[in-house]
Amino acid sequence: MKPIGRVQRALRGALVAAATAAIATAQDPLDGLEGLGDLEGLDEPATQAADSGVGLRVTGIRGFLESRGRFFTRDRRRGDGRSDAQWVQELEVEFDLAITREISGYFRPRFLIDALDDDLIRTDPLEAYATWDNGVMDFRAGQFVENWGIADTFNPIDVLNRRDLGEDPVDPQRLGELGVRWRWRLPGGDTIAEPIVSVYAIPVLQQAQFPNAENRFSLATGNDRLREDLAGRPGGIDRWFFAVRTQNVLNTPIANADVQLLAARGPDRFPLFNAAPNALGGVDLTPTYFGIWTVGGGFRAVPNVDALADYTLKTEVVYKVPYRIDGSPAALPDEYLQYAFGFDRLFPNVFTDKDQITFTAEWVGETGANDSTSLYRPFDDDLVLRGFWEANDFDRTSVELRAIFDGGGEEWIAEGILQRQLRMIHEDLQFELGLRWFEIDRSEPGFFALFPNNSNVWVAIRLDF
């Protein structure tokens, strides 16, 4: 068993046991108080845990059970072993735990299986951590996920977490990283408010989860093999990921903004692949991890000018500097700048007296790199357009349309998603119908040109609880 496996399982086991015990002994210390018997949702430790000692209890549970069928509509039956359909069953549960006044816990396991693909099974603790918080600073240890992104579709600043590329590589699940986080909440003023400084240290390099052989985004088909077992594992301090991040609210006469700055160093979450001929006549693709410095920042702002007050402006910019780990890889990617900037605008009461449309336009891409690996990063100079219509009716109907156009070529991707509650069956049962359409430019190297055309339609039923 790998060390990481032992740590994860031990932590998961401890939290499950603790949570089970807590359910049996949970008491609301405010029960019976006049007017105070039901302080739900109040983020104030005294209301949620005992004043002293350890009295672990579950303070919140939520999650979903989903069944999702996906049917690929183009390039079917190519005879390369790829499956033309998925039928994924997924259960995800979140447990909020109170341990003492200053220590809380969180546990989010995921269970996923594709009924049509025996190799796609996930039993992960996406997150399992404990947090000590004294109001001024907090310390978190365990496996955790953080979303640093500001833009809608492409988030170059979001470098902390790996992704599960195995089930839906286009919209992948974030995977938790096992490490620690220390944060300080500094005194703020009128102009710079809510400043927070965070330091991250992640000593374990967990590998990304790649599509397996039957997946239509698989790199290993036919005689080609994906050799994750041969992946280079950096040792010592090279495998550590460090990051310093600052956040604050900036209030100025021109605009009010949420600003963050970031500096990070450590193994990139997405490896290169070393290709070597194999005995089958194909190639063995071996993930090769390399290090990368990331420096950048971003903001999300609302102008204080009447003419622009309906817009939310957003920007992410990072500069990335790759470096070798243990002399690998031989061909190091070039340094490059990644960016995403654009705006959101809300249009209320478009078709009814309750509905609204959020329109998004973003320009995303990168510049500075000329090496071959840069051709396979998914965004170059691309325009993202998105419209999200919410009916705000009893069935919470919504339609999301998104399109990404390659600014320098013929490639584009479009996606449409309809969601609606099936209240006639159960108020928390949701129906989803989606379509994702690819037009791929195969005249030049590119990420999507590596695969068959993966246009697909999907249907999902989801029960939230």
Next chain:
Amino acid sequence: MNVLNHGALLAALLAASIGGALRAQDNKSGVPVPKLPEFDKSDAAVYGRQLADYADLYDTGWRDSYAVSNMTLFDSNGDSVQRRTVQLILEKPDGDKSIVRFLTPAEIKGVAALTHEHPDAVDDNWLYLPATKRVRRISGANKTASFQGTEFTYEDLSNRIVAKYDWRFLAEAEIDAAAGKVPVYSLEAKPRYTDTGYSRLVIHVHREYWRQERIEFYDKADRLLKVLDNSVWKHRHGRFWRPMKIAMKNEQAKKRTVIESSNQLLNLALYKNKRTGKPRPNLTDAQFTTDALTGRR
């Protein structure tokens, strides 16, 4: 702050015993009732503004608020759905801060919104979506949008800052309320800001308790659009009136939304923790940050 009916409607909600008595209790809040000024009744505009200012002053000093509420949405056919929220408000002289967090239905459980109000600028608004674990700043300028499909718009939920309206005294009248005839001052308030769905409001303020009994909202064509009725009043600490039930009816679409509280507190420090016997702490700025919005630090 300088607002009329601090009450961000949801905030004003509360817990309470159905049929709560209207009888005024002893003032245990530590906040004296402000002295009535000399009103200038010769000018309807001046008199209206003076009444609005006094009603606002009367409802100042409650410090913080906690409320758990059930929202029931009715369509024109009588079909209904329910949502449950918890709301925290921190009273601030330069703009209140509030958080609304959804408890049900399950699909939006944990969704939370944070607002920092600014009397002289666009409010700061953030939204937290548990599905993405992301706090996102959103524009605060679209106040005419429906709040989660209810008959309330974001404009309705904002504090009515006195200075943002032109006031006019209309009449001393009696209106039919749930508890019977109620003596009121009827005031007309015309928004001075541009992002509004209304041409004017008619606000009926109780002549003795200085609380808003009813508000009539007129659309841009000056047709009656909505009527809000506050009822089942609770007299918090013998000083501040809060409605246990708020009903907003759309007179044109024939839809309505009813908000009822199962629990509501004002000035948390005036409640003791039963187990420790100590006063509870008041809410602080630290509980109204983007970091706190997630409910999980």
